[in-house]
Amino acid sequence: MKFxxxxxxxxxxxxxxxxxxxxxxxxxxxxxxxxxxxxIIDESGEDYLYPSSWFEPIALRDSIALRLHDALARLAA
Numbered sequence: 001m002k003f004x005x006x007x008x009x010x011x012x013x014x015x016x017x018x019x020x021x022x023x024x025x026x027x028x029x030x031x032x033x034x035x036x037x038x039x040i041i042d043e044s045g046e047d048y049l050y051p052s053s054w055f056e057p058i059a060l061r062d063s064i065a066l067r068l069h070d071a072l073a074r075l076a077a
Contacts (some may be wrong), residue, residue, distance in 0.1 A: 001027060001065040002027070005023065007022065007056055020040075020042050020050065021043065026042065026055070026072075028040055028055075033049060036053065037050065038050060038055060040055070045076025045077070
């Protein structure tokens, strides 16, 4: 499991930035899906594409990553 932190969000027309929060950690589903995009699980609990330039990777120990994954899943439910 990999996580990223949101450091920027802009209005990019068709991209909704209402489902992401600055400073929040998100689970990364796909690192590079082409065209400078990443797929993350956002506030809606679903995975969507966002510009990779909005996020930076966060290194976590496996045990912490698992706990964070579980916590975010409960939050989205």
